[in-house]
Amino acid sequence: MTEKLYWDAPYETSFTAKVLELTSEGIILDKTLFYPEGGNQTSDKGFIIKGTNKFSVEFVSKKGDLIVHQLSEPFQEILKKGDLIEGEIDWEYRYGIMRAHSSQHVLSAVFKNLYDIDTIRANIAFEEVSIHISRSVSEIELIKKLSKFGYIIEEAASDLKAHQVAKSARELAESFNLFYKDCPVLTADAELRKSRLALIDCARIVLRDVLAVLGIEAPEEM
Numbered sequence: 001m002t003e004k005l006y007w008d009a010p011y012e013t014s015f016t017a018k019v020l021e022l023t024s025e026g027i028i029l030d031k032t033l034f035y036p037e038g039g040n041q042t043s044d045k046g047f048i049i050k051g052t053n054k055f056s057v058e059f060v061s062k063k064g065d066l067i068v069h070q071l072s073e074p075f076q077e078i079l080k081k082g083d084l085i086e087g088e089i090d091w092e093y094r095y096g097i098m099r100a101h102s103s104q105h106v107l108s109a110v111f112k113n114l115y116d117i118d119t120i121r122a123n124i125a126f127e128e129v130s131i132h133i134s135r136s137v138s139e140i141e142l143i144k145k146l147s148k149f150g151y152i153i154e155e156a157a158s159d160l161k162a163h164q165v166a167k168s169a170r171e172l173a174e175s176f177n178l179f180y181k182d183c184p185v186l187t188a189d190a191e192l193r194k195s196r197l198a199l200i201d202c203a204r205i206v207l208r209d210v211l212a213v214l215g216i217e218a219p220e221e222m
Contacts, residue, residue: 002067003031006044010098013091019083025061026070027079033089036060036067041101041124045093049086053078057087096127104129116140138178139196142203145175149206153213162214169210176203 005015017029027048034057037043043060048071059070079085101124108119111133118134149168156164185196208218 001065002029004067005031005033006035009033013089013094015087017085017087019079019081019085020066021081022076022079023068025063026059026068027075028063028066028068029085029087032060032067032069033087034060034067034069035094035097036062038062040122042097042126044089044097046087046089048075048079049088050079050083055079093126097124100124100127100129104131107131136179136182138175138182139199142172142175142179142199145172146199146202146206149210153210165210165213169207169214172203172207172210176207 002020005012012033015031015033017031019027020030021028034044034046035041037060044057045059046057048055048057048069055075056072057069058072061068061070104119104122104124107129108122108131111117111119111131117140119131120134121132123130145168149172152168153165156162179199183196185193185200187193188196211218
């Protein structure tokens with residue numbers, strides 16, 4: 001078993017450990033600060049040092065309760081089972097991953113709080129994060145635009161500013177275009193296809209009624 005020092009000391013950058021095993025994949029230590037790849041987050045990088053020999057740690061992975069350190073240079077002739085080594089974390093690389101991890105949590109919270117969209121999966125690398133969300137933002141934006149139109153027409157009538165209706169109609173059309181580009185309709189699964197077809201029909205009705213308010217007859221098809 002490899003003792004995971006990174007859980008209790010995430011800001012430490014160096015450690016001493018003993019070589020437990022040498023494999024074709026790399027070396028296994030009795031303890032390590034190197035965080036392995038997992039949960040769609042990339043692993044740490046750094047160095048393993050024995051005497052005057054310094055090996056680059058390019059990738060770290062889990063193997064049950066063990067942590068495997070993949071070294072870029074040939075090590076089998078120099079490192080032996082039972083050797084004491086020094087480990088050094090590439091702190092700039094580690095800190096870039098930590099920043100990306102924090103950014104992912106903030107970004108996921110924004111999508112959840114503003115749009116009620118859940119994060120399905122996140123991929124975290126050095127100063128880079130990508131997330132897969134349960135719904136498209138453009139779909140939520142279209143729903144929000146549609147829900148505001150009654151208020152927009154009332155306000156335009158109260159303020160005698162008909163151009164607000166025309167401006168909002170254009171913005172609604174743009175939101176619909178984004179939705180239709182980002183969100184598959186006919187190829188979506190049955191329940192999602194049903195809800196998106198209903199949303200399209202709502203957009204059709206609202207645009208028809210808004211054009212009627214402006215004295216424009218809506219086309220039957222385009």
